[in-house]
Amino acid sequence: MAEIGRWNRILAAVLLGLALIAPFILYPVFVMEALCFALFACAFNLLIGYVGLLSFGHAAFFGAAAYVTAHTVKVWGFPPELGIFAGTAVAALLGMVVGWLAIRRQGIYFAMITLALAQMVYFVALQARFTGGEDGIQAVPRGKLLGVLDLSDSLTMYYFVLAVFLIGFAVIVRTVRSPFGQVIEAIRENEPRAVSLGYDADRYKLLAFILSAGLSGLAGSLKSLVFQLASLTDVQWTMSGEVVLMTLVGGLGTVLGPVVGAFFLTAMQHYLAQLGSWVTVVQGVIFVFCVLVFRRGIVGVVASYAAGRRKPAGIAPAAAERSAESCAART
């Protein structure tokens, strides 16, 4: 186990080094986009991977936060840090309402309820005056961070995005490894048992949901500053599907999986951009492929290979598979 810990530290250092030099090698906006989606996918994974709840409506939090940040920054003249805070706070509040309603049902119903409530948010965004309807909110100024750092410079913006991503990522990792994280995993594994031990399962689920929604909002706020745009795409059901796919490709319930999946799919979208609707078809094919034969995702497979054992995993793996899973979680 100490061995694995050392390898993980090396891996973390290498990844951090890569992230620091990335804007000099790759197109910075691409990396920023991927980082925003990586944070979004990590937040989503907190729910599916650790609580075992499949939300099909996470675009609502991502998109709502993007709109709020874009509006407050552009129209009300908020500085970027305050705009991001406003977006995140609204997403967390929205998450509180949606989560409060949705945790009344489980499994498939939970997915359908979150999808339906997110569709409601979409219709509100379509009709409300301040969202700009089909046009969205365009030309959002990036402004000056804390009044000092000019974010219109793409390198400055990049390191700001990276810093926010790392903070969000650290919050998620810390949550998963905290006693709170242990309890939500216990609820996923055996809810009646966790309840019988005195844990208020619904309260834990709701807290995890709010945290996940808030962090999704953070990603959405950041994205609206990167692209200087908040639009209906951010809040549509296809976006909810995309974040599910990113997490599935990377590996459900692994710490790094969503990041890998987000980079993989963002890169794919860039390369296939000129193919139009075929991108949707390719995404569908990847979905089918992952569900049928690649349920562990990229990181899940690599981690179990590195750990020298191969065991099937799933949305709710049995206790016997936990060892392989926990290796993956540490990667």
Place this chain on the structure above:
Amino acid sequence: MLDWIHLTVPPAPAMFAQLLVGLINGAFYALLSLGLAVIFGLLNIINFAHGAQYMLGAFCAWFLLNALGLGYWPALILAPIIVGAVGIAIERLLLRHIYGLDHLYGLLLTFGLALIIEGVFRQQFGSSGQPYAIPPELQGGRNLGFMFLPNYRAWVIVASVAVCLATWFTIERTRLGAYLRAATENPVLVQAFGINVPRMITLTYGAGVALAALAGVMAAPIYQVSPLMGSNIIITVFAVVVIGGMGSILGAIVSGFALGLVEGLTKVFYPEASSTVIFVVMALVLLIKPAGFFGRAR
């Protein structure tokens, strides 16, 4: 108290016209949620591709007309058979492999299928709709005194009620339906009695998909035949299913029609909310009766 809603009582004909639109929408909600419920009962899969298969039904009718010159009435029979066969192929080739897994994988797999089907049609036809004419026998309409009733819309309501009741009768009152209900409760035991359960599952999925395609053909002359018609309706149908609960066939039918009417009424009194009212109802139902009106608690 409700000043801000600006309630105005519209003239009666306009109100009945909106109620008719609501009833028509409700007919499609009922047909689609019925298919979802039938599939969910036996396969334990929420068929996310249901909207895409509804769209396939409409496009199938369109192809039959434009490529083979076959009109509405043959399409009403042929399109469900063709799309149902596609459904059977999907079940045999793909869905069969995931029955042992968590139910959520079924949702994800069919979501992927929906993306594929919809993407292919969007690539071919763009987002715009293709017109599909009302069959000559059903053109025109009649004046009922208080409103004008187009013949085709009357046909859609009558036909969908008939199909819904026939499905209900088959499942609740026939021997085949009894097998189906038994297999829903305990597939292993039913198989032990010598009934081919895997084949029954395949045919059930095919039948559910055929129902979606039938709804698609009936919808073609009302809405335009568009690649996006499926994803627009399926999320609303999911809300209908959450409200009604999937425990009962009759529940799916009743809540489909009722919510269509609610939507129509909202369009009369407060049009801005008409696209969200079903979701609001869903939220309220979750607060009062989380299992849905006809659902079994789980």
